[in-house]
Amino acid sequence: MTMTASRIALFTLLLTVMFSTLATAQLPGIPANDPIRVNLLSSETIETTAGQIITVNAAVSNTGNETASGIAYISIVDEQAKIPVDLEDWSAQKGIHLQDIRPGQSIPTQWSVRLVKSGTYTVAILFSKEAKGGITDSSPPAASSRTVLIIAPKINLNPNNVLPVAFGMPLLLVIIVGVLHYRRGRSVGMY
Amino acid sequence: MFEIVTRELKGIFYSWKGAIWIVTCSLVFSGVSYLLLTDKELSLLDQGEMLFMLTEVIIVLGLILSTVTASTIISGEREAGTLETLLLTPLPPLQIAVEKLISIIVLWLILYLVSMPYIVVIANGTGLTASAIIYTGLYGTILVLGISLIAIAVSAISNSTNTSLLTSLTLVLVLLSPTLFFSASLKNNGFGSVIESINPFSQAFNSLDNILVDNIQVLIHQMQYIPALVIFLLVGAGIFYRSCRNLEFSGGTE
Numbered sequence: 001m002t003m004t005a006s007r008i009a010l011f012t013l014l015l016t017v018m019f020s021t022l023a024t025a026q027l028p029g030i031p032a033n034d035p036i037r038v039n040l041l042s043s044e045t046i047e048t049t050a051g052q053i054i055t056v057n058a059a060v061s062n063t064g065n066e067t068a069s070g071i072a073y074i075s076i077v078d079e080q081a082k083i084p085v086d087l088e089d090w091s092a093q094k095g096i097h098l099q100d101i102r103p104g105q106s107i108p109t110q111w112s113v114r115l116v117k118s119g120t121y122t123v124a125i126l127f128s129k130e131a132k133g134g135i136t137d138s139s140p141p142a143a144s145s146r147t148v149l150i151i152a153p154k155i156n157l158n159p160n161n162v163l164p165v166a167f168g169m170p171l172l173l174v175i176i177v178g179v180l181h182y183r184r185g186r187s188v189g190m191y
Numbered sequence: 192m193f194e195i196v197t198r199e200l201k202g203i204f205y206s207w208k209g210a211i212w213i214v215t216c217s218l219v220f221s222g223v224s225y226l227l228l229t230d231k232e233l234s235l236l237d238q239g240e241m242l243f244m245l246t247e248v249i250i251v252l253g254l255i256l257s258t259v260t261a262s263t264i265i266s267g268e269r270e271a272g273t274l275e276t277l278l279l280t281p282l283p284p285l286q287i288a289v290e291k292l293i294s295i296i297v298l299w300l301i302l303y304l305v306s307m308p309y310i311v312v313i314a315n316g317t318g319l320t321a322s323a324i325i326y327t328g329l330y331g332t333i334l335v336l337g338i339s340l341i342a343i344a345v346s347a348i349s350n351s352t353n354t355s356l357l358t359s360l361t362l363v364l365v366l367l368s369p370t371l372f373f374s375a376s377l378k379n380n381g382f383g384s385v386i387e388s389i390n391p392f393s394q395a396f397n398s399l400d401n402i403l404v405d406n407i408q409v410l411i412h413q414m415q416y417i418p419a420l421v422i423f424l425l426v427g428a429g430i431f432y433r434s435c436r437n438l439e440f441s442g443g444t445e
Contacts, residue, residue: 051235089232117231156238161312162228166221169308173217177210 035064036101038072038127038144041108046147050118050154058125058144060098061106070129071095074111076149079120090116098127118153122146195277195287199264199294216252216302220309223248227313238317243403245313246327247370247396249306250334253299254363254392257335260298261342262359264291265438266349275440288347288435292339299335303328322408330395333420337391338363340427344434350441366392391423 041057048054062068073095076085087094096109109125128141185191204210227233227241236244265288268274277287307324314320342359349355369386370393387393398416401407 116235154235156234156236156241157228157313158315159228161315162224165308165312166224166228169305170214170217170221173214173305177204177214180204181210 034139034142035062035066035103036068036070036127036129036142037061037063038125038142040123040125040144040147042123042147044145044147045150047150047152048115049152050115052154053112053114054149056111056113056123056125056147058109058111059106060101060109060125060127060142062101062103065103067103068101068129069097069099069132070101070127071097072109072125072127074113075124075126076113077122077124079122081119085116085121090114115149115151118151121149121151123149193290193293195282195290196294196297199291200297203298212256213301213305216256217305219248219252220245220306224309224313237404238313239319239404239406242310242314242317242319242323243400245306245309246323246399246403249303249310249327250331250395251367253302253331253335254338254367255360256302257295257299257339258342258359258363259356261292261295261339262346262355263352264295264343265346265435266352266355267346269350269440270352274438278438278440284438285432285436287438288343288431292336292343292431295339295343296332296336299331303331319403319406319408322402326399326402326413330399330420333424334392334395337420337423337427338366340424340431344427344430347434347438366390369393370396389419391419394419 037060039059039061041059042055046054056074058072060072074087074093076087076090077083078085090113093111098107098109101107111125113123124146125144126141127143129137129139131137182191223245227236227244233241265274268277278284280287282290306327310323310327311320314323338359341362342355345358346352346355349358369383369390387397394416398413401413401416407413
């Protein structure tokens with residue numbers, strides 16, 4: 001009985017140690033206590049039309065005890081095409097250098113984005129910490145949650161006006177030129 | 192009166208070969224309009240910008256068409272051996288040249304007329320329709336007239352159509368290059384802005400941009416662009432008069 005009780009106690013102790021080790025274990029590449037937090041302040045879903053310019057707001061906060069510097073940047077992914085978009089086409093500012101974010105400080109950031117194409121996209125803000133004192137920092141960037149962008153197509157021109165002219169004018173001109181040519185041909189005995 | 196104009200225009204419209212350009216220009220306008228309607232990025236442009244793009248295409252096509260026609264209009268007759276017959280008519284040489292110039296302006300006006308429905312549908316709902324039609328007509332006619340005067344003058348002194356065509360087209364490309372290739376960068380540069388201010392083509396397109404994109408439609412605000420165009424016309428008229436007052440069987444330039 002005493003033997004069984006001590007075995008159970010030992011087994012429980014082992015389990016406790018194992019779980020507590022697992023809980024504090026650091027998975028490769030992911031820091032357990034990243035002091036930098038990126039919070040996306042824009043709403044979770046934005047529904048708009050193509051051609052509009054929206055502003056994405058985020059705040060980069062330092063919850064640690066040391067000053068941090070780095071680059072905050074925006075990532076826009078086309079969920080239908082499964083590719084990140086070219087930020088140059090979207091006139092989005094690519095990165096903002098944030099220097100010396102003091103402990104407890106939160107710096108607001110803004111990105112103006114021109115919505116070029118219709119579709120569904122996700123927007124996230126990331127922060128890549130700068131190396132300090134020449135020591136390289138391979139920790140992964142801090143990332144915000146994502147905003148879903150649903151962009152409806154915008155129609156500037158009325159197809160009912162443009163298409164008849166675009167297809168009709170060349171046809172009309174061919175007919176006019178043909179009639180002129182035929183009348184001329186008949187007058188000189190060609191036809 | 193206007194016998195040469197009638198003859199030139201008949202030569203163009205009564206043959207498939209001559210008339211195909213109108214259909215081609217119309218196809219180009221149709222292509223531009225279709226792209227503005229359907230292309231994912233172009234369709235996002237502001238309607239004023241779309242209209243500006245279309246008017247640029249109309250004027251550039253008009254310039255190329257009139258330059259090609261004008262630069263071969265006398266040297267072509269010389270090469271074909273028909274200039275002699277023309278010079279033996281009682282018409283003074285300057286009148287022959289002027290009538291040929293009128294036929295080119297008529298060609299431009301037909302092209303302009305063909306472009307009008309496109310302008311109307313692209314400008315629909317913007318309140319820019321009248322301005323787009325008036326200013327495209329105004330600037331297009333001034334530029335076509337100016338470049339035709341010079342191209343006919345070159346044609347009058349050339350024995351070869353190739354020489355006159357190449358010379359005139361090069362001039363058009365040089366004058367168009369600031370607008371087509373370097374527009375934004377030129378405006379940020381002192382030397383570039385001087386080039387822009389004396390280039391009639393740039394001035395015409397800058398004014399159109401001002402009217403259609405920036406919506407400044409009053410003529411008084413466009414006055415800054417007019418002097419370069421007037422000087423261009425006067426210089427063209429001077430060269431034309433000097434070259435065409437005494438047309439000869441042989442042009443003197445190969």
